[in-house]
Amino acid sequence: MNIKEYVVGKSRLAKKASKKLSYESTLVKNKALLNMSEAILKNRNYIIEENKKDVENARKKGISPSLIDRLMLNDERIEGMAKTLKDTAALPDPIGEVTKMWKRPNGLRIGRTRVPLGVIGIIYEARPNVTVDASALCIKSGNAVILKGGSEAINSNMAIYNVISKAASEAGLEDGSIQLIDITDREAVNVMMKLNEYIDVLIPRGGAGLIKNVVKNSTVPVIETGLGNCHVYVDEDADFKMAEDIIINAKTQRPGVCNAMETLLVHKGIAAQFLPHLCDKLKHIGVEIRGCSITQKIVDGIVPAVEDDWATEYLDLILAVKVVSSIDEAMDHIYKYGTRHSEVIVTNSYANSERFLKEVDAAAVYVNASSRFTDGGQFGFGGEIGISTQKLHARGPMGLNELTTGKYIIYGSGQIRQ
Amino acid sequence: MNIKEYVVGKSRLAKKASKKLSYESTLVKNKALLNMSEAILKNRNYIIEENKKDVENARKKGISPSLIDRLMLNDERIEGMAKTLKDTAALPDPIGEVTKMWKRPNGLRIGRTRVPLGVIGIIYEARPNVTVDASALCIKSGNAVILKGGSEAINSNMAIYNVISKAASEAGLEDGSIQLIDITDREAVNVMMKLNEYIDVLIPRGGAGLIKNVVKNSTVPVIETGLGNCHVYVDEDADFKMAEDIIINAKTQRPGVCNAMETLLVHKGIAAQFLPHLCDKLKHIGVEIRGCSITQKIVDGIVPAVEDDWATEYLDLILAVKVVSSIDEAMDHIYKYGTRHSEVIVTNSYANSERFLKEVDAAAVYVNASSRFTDGGQFGFGGEIGISTQKLHARGPMGLNELTTGKYIIYGSGQIRQ
Numbered sequence: 001m002n003i004k005e006y007v008v009g010k011s012r013l014a015k016k017a018s019k020k021l022s023y024e025s026t027l028v029k030n031k032a033l034l035n036m037s038e039a040i041l042k043n044r045n046y047i048i049e050e051n052k053k054d055v056e057n058a059r060k061k062g063i064s065p066s067l068i069d070r071l072m073l074n075d076e077r078i079e080g081m082a083k084t085l086k087d088t089a090a091l092p093d094p095i096g097e098v099t100k101m102w103k104r105p106n107g108l109r110i111g112r113t114r115v116p117l118g119v120i121g122i123i124y125e126a127r128p129n130v131t132v133d134a135s136a137l138c139i140k141s142g143n144a145v146i147l148k149g150g151s152e153a154i155n156s157n158m159a160i161y162n163v164i165s166k167a168a169s170e171a172g173l174e175d176g177s178i179q180l181i182d183i184t185d186r187e188a189v190n191v192m193m194k195l196n197e198y199i200d201v202l203i204p205r206g207g208a209g210l211i212k213n214v215v216k217n218s219t220v221p222v223i224e225t226g227l228g229n230c231h232v233y234v235d236e237d238a239d240f241k242m243a244e245d246i247i248i249n250a251k252t253q254r255p256g257v258c259n260a261m262e263t264l265l266v267h268k269g270i271a272a273q274f275l276p277h278l279c280d281k282l283k284h285i286g287v288e289i290r291g292c293s294i295t296q297k298i299v300d301g302i303v304p305a306v307e308d309d310w311a312t313e314y315l316d317l318i319l320a321v322k323v324v325s326s327i328d329e330a331m332d333h334i335y336k337y338g339t340r341h342s343e344v345i346v347t348n349s350y351a352n353s354e355r356f357l358k359e360v361d362a363a364a365v366y367v368n369a370s371s372r373f374t375d376g377g378q379f380g381f382g383g384e385i386g387i388s389t390q391k392l393h394a395r396g397p398m399g400l401n402e403l404t405t406g407k408y409i410i411y412g413s414g415q416i417r418q
Numbered sequence: 419m420n421i422k423e424y425v426v427g428k429s430r431l432a433k434k435a436s437k438k439l440s441y442e443s444t445l446v447k448n449k450a451l452l453n454m455s456e457a458i459l460k461n462r463n464y465i466i467e468e469n470k471k472d473v474e475n476a477r478k479k480g481i482s483p484s485l486i487d488r489l490m491l492n493d494e495r496i497e498g499m500a501k502t503l504k505d506t507a508a509l510p511d512p513i514g515e516v517t518k519m520w521k522r523p524n525g526l527r528i529g530r531t532r533v534p535l536g537v538i539g540i541i542y543e544a545r546p547n548v549t550v551d552a553s554a555l556c557i558k559s560g561n562a563v564i565l566k567g568g569s570e571a572i573n574s575n576m577a578i579y580n581v582i583s584k585a586a587s588e589a590g591l592e593d594g595s596i597q598l599i600d601i602t603d604r605e606a607v608n609v610m611m612k613l614n615e616y617i618d619v620l621i622p623r624g625g626a627g628l629i630k631n632v633v634k635n636s637t638v639p640v641i642e643t644g645l646g647n648c649h650v651y652v653d654e655d656a657d658f659k660m661a662e663d664i665i666i667n668a669k670t671q672r673p674g675v676c677n678a679m680e681t682l683l684v685h686k687g688i689a690a691q692f693l694p695h696l697c698d699k700l701k702h703i704g705v706e707i708r709g710c711s712i713t714q715k716i717v718d719g720i721v722p723a724v725e726d727d728w729a730t731e732y733l734d735l736i737l738a739v740k741v742v743s744s745i746d747e748a749m750d751h752i753y754k755y756g757t758r759h760s761e762v763i764v765t766n767s768y769a770n771s772e773r774f775l776k777e778v779d780a781a782a783v784y785v786n787a788s789s790r791f792t793d794g795g796q797f798g799f800g801g802e803i804g805i806s807t808q809k810l811h812a813r814g815p816m817g818l819n820e821l822t823t824g825k826y827i828i829y830g831s832g833q834i835r836q
Contacts, residue, residue, distance in 0.1 A: 019753065019779075022779065023776050023777055096776075102798065104796070104797075104798060108787055108791060110797055110798075115779070117809050117810070118779075118809060196633070200809050200810070201809075201810055215614070215637065216637055217637075219633065219634055219635075221639065221640075221808070221810040222639075223810075239832070242832040245832060245834050246832065246834060248834075249834035249835055250834075253834070253835055335437065357827045358441050358514075359441055361437075361440065361533070361536075361825070362825065363825065363826060364825075364826040364827075364828060365825060365826070365827055365828065366828045366830060367828070367829055367830055368829075368830040368831055368832055368833075369526055369828055369829075369830025369831075369832070369833040369834075370833065370834045370835050372834070372835035373526060373828065373833070373835055374826075378522070378835065379522075379528055379826070380520065380522060380528075390639070391535050391536060391618050391619075391823040392535070392618070392619055392639040392641075392810065392811045392823065393810045393811040395823050395824050395825065395826075396824070396825075396826050405809040405810065405813050406813050406814070407779070407780065407781065407782075407783060407813065407814075408781060408782040408783070408792075408797070408813075408814050409775045409782075409783055410782060410783065410784045410785070410787055410791065411785055411786075411787075412784060412785060412786040412787025412788075413786055413787075414657070414660040414663060414664065414786055414787070415786075415787040415788065415791070416663050416664060416666075416667035416668075416671070416787075416788045416790070417667055417671055417788050417790035417791055417796065
């Protein structure tokens with residue numbers, strides 16, 4: 001098989017489907033989503049059987065248990081996928097919304113309406129649920145989608161794709177709206193990254209290596225997602241109990257995700273009172289603490305932090321701790337080492353909260369709340385295709401609106417330009 | 419000189435400046451713009467003298483008169499640049515605007531506020547006024563700017579840069595906010611296109627070759643501007659006089675720009691009555707008409723159109739004309755050959771106007787008005803850095819708002835995630 005021809009062929013079909021899909025009625029899109037949901041449930045045994053092949057292959061290859069866990073499908077996860085499709089049908093349709101409209105002195109009425117991006121390519125790794133999540137959000141927002149999952153999940157993805165694309169077509173959705181690149185050769189991704197003619201945007205979802213590769217090599221516009229070296233800064237004027245709750249939540253509630261906290265910054269004026277009790281609690285939960293020299297003096301048994309610790313997204317029960325002399329030093333540290341994802345100040349100072357909100361450059365900046373809220377669901381968007389850490393187009397959690405662009409519609413009565 | 423080190427050095431300075439500039443007060447930014455405006459007027463002789471060197475070099479090289487016209491500065495153009503700076507100071511500051519804010523059930527208040535993109539690279543050709551226009555819009559929107567103009571305008575650009583950057587600093591604007599890459603080697607552009615660390619977005623302004631090169635080779639996110647193969651479709655139900663006025667305006671008012679019309683599509687039901695009088699008028703103004711076979715039968719002395727004509731952005735007094743059998747054929751033609759810039763229907767049919775607005779995919783879709791209105795000034799944006807023909811981030815005329823991104827600000831009272 002010629003990989004390039006194969007990928008170009010699928011992408012051309014997606015582009016063709018995207019034309020009609022871009023103004024498809026909400027009714028048909030919702031019917032497709034509900035049909036897909038039912039079909040997932042109806043074919044659960046087939047999907048789980050196919051998934052077992054992937055899990056078995058992964059075991060044979062000696063792949064890590066955490067990766068196998070991400071790969072594995074069971075009844076609960078199948079039901080979760082069906083629910084995502086159903087929930088997405090219930091969300092408001094972003095397409096056709098006129099977000100603003102105004103009148104010019106010459107009588108022209110100019111409106112900006114939401115339209116789909118066109119064709120969205122999703123490049124992801126081992127989680128088969130992305131096949132469903134991404135399809136649901138793309139369809140609802142009128143976009144055709146090209147799915148390129150990891151080779152570990154190929155049988156699962158093919159099974160899910162077979163079920164949902166058939167269900168979508170039966171509901172009247174334009175054929176070809178969902179495409180799966182069902183070959184595992186990495187060359188397929190290389191071809192996708194250069195297909196500006198057929199793909200409007202690529203969204204890589206996965207680890208740092210995958211994202212870096214796509215950002216570096218794609219000529220198709222990319223939305224960068226996911227890396228989060230997030231900080232909590234405890235100001236001199238913080239409520240200790242509140243700070244402790246936020247830190248424990250941000251670090252330990254789900255340490256493996258991008259909005260979890262990685263480094264704690266504490267004002268020197270309170271470090272000696274605040275840190276010992278906090279560190280006891282964290283150690284009790286099993287968190288390893290790597291501290292600066294001052295932290296080491298204040299708390300016993302702290303692993304010394306090295307330069308690399310400040311720049312590391314552990315995604316694990318490890319926390320770097322640094323005592324700083326001021327909010328300025330805290331913000332400088334965040335500027336130097338942060339990934340512009342989610343940053344938190346805990347303070348009771350009005351002036352410092354305002355400075356932090358204004359001066360810290362990140363997708364989400366918090367006063368007195370856990371960084372774990374940076375999430376489409378928690379923000380109230382209903383669903384999420386990822387968290388953008390870039391500035392262009394979308395920044396922060398990306399829901400349906402972020403999968404759209406604008407079109408100006410102009411109502412005239414014969415106006416010409418002078 | 420090591421070109422890479424030089425470009426990286428300037429870009430690093432811009433990035434450094436962008437930090438403080440991102441939350442600079444409106445007062446300081448406006449003071450800088452007004453100072454720059456005055457300095458341009460005060461130093462007009464110096465700028466015009468330096469510009470003469472460029473014009474002389476261009477003449478020696480035998481560069482086309484139209485390019486020399488774009489390059490040349492005189493009192494009127496100097497005053498135009500000063501006015502742009504003054505007008506930009508008078509525009510509302512987009513930065514800090516909270517575009518929406520909502521409350522979650524857990525009591526979190528989440529707001530989206532406008533922040534600058536960071537560092538904007540502008541790659542342009544012979545027009546020295548871009549040096550001023552781009553600086554004005556970037557400064558007002560809190561962005562640092564890296565200017566890379568064409569080699570033909572190097573002396574003019576250096577003179578303008580010397581004047582405006584000094585004036586900006588004197589007004590208290592962060593040093594380094596405006597950077598000029600004052601070397602003419604094309605390698606400088608190659609370096610800029612890979613500087614993801616320091617440059618947040620590149621905006622190429624110029625001809626098709628320049629834009630294609632940047633889109634193809636840049637790993638820094640690009641906003642694509644400018645190419646426009648725009649159509650006017652005259653529906654069966656159109657007012658002839660209105661259609662004629664719109665066509666003449668869209669084709670001849672300024673044929674060399676991207677929102678000028680290039681192809682006319684006419685419904686077959688009216689072609690025989692409509693085209694002869696229109697073509698007479700157009701020929702009288704000096705427009706060459708290249709027509710399809712039906713057009714050739716209806717009107718005498720028409721140059722036969724070949725396949726290439728439908729895809730060509732003439733930017734000249736040439737018009738391609740095609741008779742179509744329906745609105746569907748018109749929209750198919752636009753889909754096949756259009757560049758998604760500006761498309762016009764002239765009709766009195768409510769149903770067809772609605773279909774055209776909904777189904778045609780372009781940055782701007784018009785009913786009964788000239789395509790020439792696709793412009794930041796005409797839309798009421800106050801200024802414009804270009805017209806985006808891409809879908810990501812910005813689409814259509816880009817004013818100050820399009821040079822910003824969002825930041826979520828979250829006000830909590832100790833919320834943690836369950």
